[in-house]
Amino acid sequence: MDLRTTPEEQKFRDDLAAWLASEVPAYGPPPSTHDWDARRAYDTGWQRKLFEAGYAGINWPKEYGGLDASGVEQLIYFEEIAKANAPYIGVNFVGMLHGGPTIMVEGTEAQKAAHIPRIISGEEVWCQGFSEPVAGSDLANLQTRAERDGDHYVVNGHKIWTSFAHVADYCEMLVRTDPDSSKHGGISWLIMPMDLDGIDIRPLPTLEGEGEFSEVFLEDVRIPVSNLVGKENDGWRVTNVTLRFERGTAFASDMIQLQAFVAKMVETAKKITSDGATAWDDKALRREIGHLSGELESLWAMVKLSVCEAKETGVPGVGASAVKLYYTDIFQRTTELAVRLLGRAGISRSDVMDLPAQHFFARHFNAISTAIAAGTSQIQKNIIGERILGQVKEPKPNPA
Amino acid sequence: MDFQPTEDQKALREGIRSFVEGQLPFDRIPEIEKAGGFDRDLWNEVAEMGVFALRLSENEGGVGLGFSDAVLVFAELGRRLVPGPVVWTHLAAGLVDGAATGETVVGGVDLMGPTPEPVVVEYFDTLDVLLVLRSDGVYRVDPATCEAKPVDVPLDPLTPIHHVTALPEGDKIGDADAAARLRLEGAAIISGVQLGLSEGALELANDYAKERQQFGRPIGGFQAVKHMLAEMFVKQEAARAGAYNAGATLDAPEVADVQKAVSAAKVTAGESAIRNARTGIQVHGGMGFTWEVMAHYYLKRAWVCENMFGTQDEHAEKIATILEAAN
Numbered sequence: 034m035d036l037r038t039t040p041e042e043q044k045f046r047d048d049l050a051a052w053l054a055s056e057v058p059a060y061g062p063p064p065s066t067h068d069w070d071a072r073r074a075y076d077t078g079w080q081r082k083l084f085e086a087g088y089a090g091i092n093w094p095k096e097y098g099g100l101d102a103s104g105v106e107q108l109i110y111f112e113e114i115a116k117a118n119a120p121y122i123g124v125n126f127v128g129m130l131h132g133g134p135t136i137m138v139e140g141t142e143a144q145k146a147a148h149i150p151r152i153i154s155g156e157e158v159w160c161q162g163f164s165e166p167v168a169g170s171d172l173a174n175l176q177t178r179a180e181r182d183g184d185h186y187v188v189n190g191h192k193i194w195t196s197f198a199h200v201a202d203y204c205e206m207l208v209r210t211d212p213d214s215s216k217h218g219g220i221s222w223l224i225m226p227m228d229l230d231g232i233d234i235r236p237l238p239t240l241e242g243e244g245e246f247s248e249v250f251l252e253d254v255r256i257p258v259s260n261l262v263g264k265e266n267d268g269w270r271v272t273n274v275t276l277r278f279e280r281g282t283a284f285a286s287d288m289i290q291l292q293a294f295v296a297k298m299v300e301t302a303k304k305i306t307s308d309g310a311t312a313w314d315d316k317a318l319r320r321e322i323g324h325l326s327g328e329l330e331s332l333w334a335m336v337k338l339s340v341c342e343a344k345e346t347g348v349p350g351v352g353a354s355a356v357k358l359y360y361t362d363i364f365q366r367t368t369e370l371a372v373r374l375l376g377r378a379g380i381s382r383s384d385v386m387d388l389p390a391q392h393f394f395a396r397h398f399n400a401i402s403t404a405i406a407a408g409t410s411q412i413q414k415n416i417i418g419e420r421i422l423g424q425v426k427e428p429k430p431n432p433a
Numbered sequence: 434m435d436f437q438p439t440e441d442q443k444a445l446r447e448g449i450r451s452f453v454e455g456q457l458p459f460d461r462i463p464e465i466e467k468a469g470g471f472d473r474d475l476w477n478e479v480a481e482m483g484v485f486a487l488r489l490s491e492n493e494g495g496v497g498l499g500f501s502d503a504v505l506v507f508a509e510l511g512r513r514l515v516p517g518p519v520v521w522t523h524l525a526a527g528l529v530d531g532a533a534t535g536e537t538v539v540g541g542v543d544l545m546g547p548t549p550e551p552v553v554v555e556y557f558d559t560l561d562v563l564l565v566l567r568s569d570g571v572y573r574v575d576p577a578t579c580e581a582k583p584v585d586v587p588l589d590p591l592t593p594i595h596h597v598t599a600l601p602e603g604d605k606i607g608d609a610d611a612a613a614r615l616r617l618e619g620a621a622i623i624s625g626v627q628l629g630l631s632e633g634a635l636e637l638a639n640d641y642a643k644e645r646q647q648f649g650r651p652i653g654g655f656q657a658v659k660h661m662l663a664e665m666f667v668k669q670e671a672a673r674a675g676a677y678n679a680g681a682t683l684d685a686p687e688v689a690d691v692q693k694a695v696s697a698a699k700v701t702a703g704e705s706a707i708r709n710a711r712t713g714i715q716v717h718g719g720m721g722f723t724w725e726v727m728a729h730y731y732l733k734r735a736w737v738c739e740n741m742f743g744t745q746d747e748h749a750e751k752i753a754t755i756l757e758a759a760n
């Protein structure tokens with residue numbers, strides 16, 4: 034147990050910090066959240082900068098243009114990215130964090146050549162077409178059909194909550210290729226170009242009034258068979274590769290950014306006055322903020338432990354679900370405290386009197402979604418209860 | 434950086450674990466309870482394992498290990514509810530003759546917090562030396578010179594206490610910095626004990642949930658129970674990360690703010706110990722509310738630890754002060 038960095042790790046940190054210190058301010062602040070074309074340009078432009086500087090694909094192998102960084106270097110990377118307040122990964126999330134990695138592991142040489150270089154350099158944006166109206170937590174219950182017609186699959190179905198669908202070039206798509214097989218046995222993982230005929234993307238406003246995700250209707254969409262990743266009907270196994278990446282360190286940088294959020298709360302608390310005293314003069318509030326900040330410190334230590342453990346065992350630590358649950362819980366309590374702090378300024382989502390209502394509520398809503406997206410908190414608890422603590426599984430419904 | 438316990442540390446942890454499980458099977462608890470919570474033989478064996486001398490250098494007769502090792506060891510003591518003023522005696526090694534070997538039993542009282550009244554001292558009857566932490570220094574007091582009366586019913590049946598009504602000043606053996614330092618170290622070590630309590634409470638509940646059947650199946654198969662256990666697991670892992678972080682930061686203070694790391698540990702592990710103990714009782718149902726099962730011992734010990742070397746609230750305020758200075 035040694036928290037000291039080696040000279041090489043320190044050099045990595047110093048070089049990265051110096052690069053970020055010059056590039057981040059020059060790149061400017063993100064565009065309005067409503068302007069999706071501008072957001073795509075901003076996010077992918079930053080990805081390209083990272084790539085050109087050799088800082089893209091932190092955990093990707095070198096042969097794919099990545100950094101192949103050690104676990105510790107990844108931690109350092111996330112710390113420095115947060116410290117520099119660098120642009121968020123944004124629309125590159127799916128491609129960089131699970132779509133691309135899945136193709137690296139499971140794709141054909143042609144698929145790798147077509148997509149990997151373009152994802153890492155910010156030319157290609159991906160989305161994830163897993164969930165359907167009837168298949169959320171029960172993902173394997175998906176109904177979207179793909180029927181073979183010569184060298185194409187003809188796809189019909191309905192996807193929902195597809196983040197970034199409206200700005201994406203490709204979609205990691207799950208389809209049912211064998212309706213007669215078992216629930217998990219007839220699924221396939223396809224690369225779907227988003228410009229094919231028959232794809233209808235209808236924005237589904239979030240509770241933020243935001244266009245983050247859409248419904249995607251698929252009518253006789255013809256996808257080349259060469260876009261199949263892994264074997265036909267072997268998609269459930271491929272999906273688990275994807276989900277493993279998705280639940281890995283995907284939230285690491287958000288966790289450290291929460292420390293900056295806490296600093297913002299302190300600053301805000303000093304500005305809010307009533308009865309002649311500031312909110313920060315309130316001992317109970319100070320304690321609550323201090324408590325949360327202490328938990329955040331432990332949360333980051335939990336990530337460190339899990340990353341160092343993964344280095345030894347080669348797989349993300351058993352604690353990944355615990356990290357996600359703890360993060361979600363702290364995130365929700367922190368941001369809820371922030372909006373409580375706003376008082377009546379908080380019934381506005383525009384900044385009133387210079388109080389960051391917009392920012393605080395955006396983070397709070399984000400915190401709420403974190404307990405739903407990428408496997409709900411209840412599902413994570415099932416995983417811990419059954420796979421780590423060894424309790425008996427839930428009764429399975431009788432196979433139809 | 435490698436935040437994992439090293440092979441040596443894992444071996445140390447295993448060694449201590451099998452030692453305490455062997456020496457303190459749960460069915461020995463009632464006997465120790467009857468004997469007033471202190472068992473000389475067990476104490477000597479803990480001393481022989483090097484628990485008190487752990488951080489003393491080898492030429493001082495110690496084992497030469499650091500805080501991260503100490504946190505691991507004390508987690509094992511906590512996990513098995515080992516009684517006695519183990520933390521104070523460990524802190525006193527090198528400061529009070531005979532503490533390192535356990536010959537001198539050292540207890541303590543921390544008067545540096547915001548509300549030092551009443552002065553309640555654990556294991557007072559057994560102490561050879563009482564250390565008093567005051568904001569201006571560390572004082573050594575002869576227990577025989579104190580006025581103290583035993584408290585009829587201590588909260589933790591394994592932690593007898595006295596109310597000390599007259600506490601002489603004693604001999605100053607350390608300055609203000611030394612007192613602050615001991616308190617910080619004490620908080621880190623206690624966070625290790627609290628991690629152990631979190632683990633022990635979960636282990637007990639998890640085993641019970643596999644055995645206890647209702648409605649024709651093990652209760653752990655019901656989500657309402659399974660999710661309580663999963664929440665305990667999350668708390669346990671948070672406590673582990675916090676306590677390890679405190680130990681490793683004390684060992685390498687150049688990497689981060691030591692006070693923040695230790696206070697974070699005390700907050701996280703303290704909450705975990707209390708919450709896990711309470712949830713553990715809930716998982717045991719009516720049985721959990723009896724004296725028959727071990728669940729309540731974890732809750733009671735958790736509250737003893739909560740009130741050692743600063744409460745969660747106090748440490749939360751320390752962190753807030755650090756945040757304020759940075760803002």
Ligand SMILES: Cc1cc2nc3c(=O)[nH]c(=O)nc-3n(C[C@H](O)[C@H](O)[C@H](O)COP(=O)(O)OP(=O)(O)OC[C@H]3O[C@@H](n4cnc5c(N)ncnc54)[C@H](O)[C@@H]3O)c2cc1C
Pocket residue numbers: 160161162163164165166167168169170171193194195196197246402405406407408409410411412415656
């Ligand atoms: C912001 C956001 C972005 C998303 N982006 C994408 C995306 O890009 N691509 C994509 O494919 N999907 C995406 N999703 C969908 C997300 O993966 C699903 O919403 C999620 O898996 C839950 O499924 P559901 O919404 O159908 O809820 P349901 O499964 O219907 O669950 C409803 C409630 O029941 C609980 N529940 C369900 N089953 C169980 C069980 N077995 N035990 C205990 N409780 C249970 C759930 O925890 C939840 O509280 C996104 C969701 C959000 C919120």
